Amino acid sequence: MPFSTELKSRSKQVLREFQASDTFQGIFHSRTDPEFIRVVIRRVLFEVATYGPFITSASFTAIGRLCHQWPRVEALAMHLSEEARHPQLAMDGFLLLGGDHDEAAECKLSPAAFAVAAVCEQCGRSGHPAGYLGFMYLMEFTTITLATQARKLLASANLQILHVDMHSKVDIEHVALLDTEINALVESLPETRSAILDGFDRFAAVYPLPLWKFAYETARGELECQRQPTA
Numbered sequence: 001m002p003f004s005t006e007l008k009s010r011s012k013q014v015l016r017e018f019q020a021s022d023t024f025q026g027i028f029h030s031r032t033d034p035e036f037i038r039v040v041i042r043r044v045l046f047e048v049a050t051y052g053p054f055i056t057s058a059s060f061t062a063i064g065r066l067c068h069q070w071p072r073v074e075a076l077a078m079h080l081s082e083e084a085r086h087p088q089l090a091m092d093g094f095l096l097l098g099g100d101h102d103e104a105a106e107c108k109l110s111p112a113a114f115a116v117a118a119v120c121e122q123c124g125r126s127g128h129p130a131g132y133l134g135f136m137y138l139m140e141f142t143t144i145t146l147a148t149q150a151r152k153l154l155a156s157a158n159l160q161i162l163h164v165d166m167h168s169k170v171d172i173e174h175v176a177l178l179d180t181e182i183n184a185l186v187e188s189l190p191e192t193r194s195a196i197l198d199g200f201d202r203f204a205a206v207y208p209l210p211l212w213k214f215a216y217e218t219a220r221g222e223l224e225c226q227r228q229p230t231a
């Protein structure tokens with residue numbers, strides 16, 4: 001069995017657990033209020049925009065370290081270069097959905113986004129560099145479903161955001177690319193298998209549920225404040 005089949009199966013399990021959570025149900029199933037949809041997706045986009053640059057830099061560092069052992073990194077570097085501008089696109093989406101310009105300029109990591117960034121930084125900069133492929137795989141795989149769900153949710157509120165539209169399609173290709181590259185890497189360097197699984201498990205501890213749960217709860221608080229009558 002190719003190693004990517006195992007990664008895919010583990011990713012599906014993480015996704016199933018998230019889909020069974022109150023957070024997922026609360027965001028995608030139990031509410032149809034267009035204002036709630038705008039505020040919650042806006043908050044998720046802000047989180048993506050703040051942790052995204054750390055994922056990119058940690059992954060580029062990992063690729064730089066990896067090429068000492070495995071020079072075939074062109075496709076991985078190409079994939080990452082396609083990811084590089086996504087945090088800015090997410091921030092554009094945050095602003096389009098009415099996000100605050102000062103908050104965007106400050107770009108402060110929430111505790112949940114900090115945890116995501118910290119795991120990726122650690123995996124990218126220390127230990128075996130192949131560990132980055134574990135967190136990257138889980139992120140890309142889950143994004144296919146989460147972006148598709150978010151796109152439908154936004155459409156139900158007559159909203160459309162480029163970052164979300166794009167990810168519901170482009171990450172199908174990115175996962176296929178990672179399948180090929182990861183299988184080749186593990187075949188060539190079998191010791192990378194455990195490093196990739198470590199990166200996967202560490203990322204699964206902070207994403208997707210903890211990050212989305214934080215965004216969901218923050219959005220509910222924002223909406224409550226917004227709806228409080230002014231004195």
Ligand SMILES: [Fe+2]
Pocket residue numbers: 083140170171174
């Ligand atoms: Fe991607």
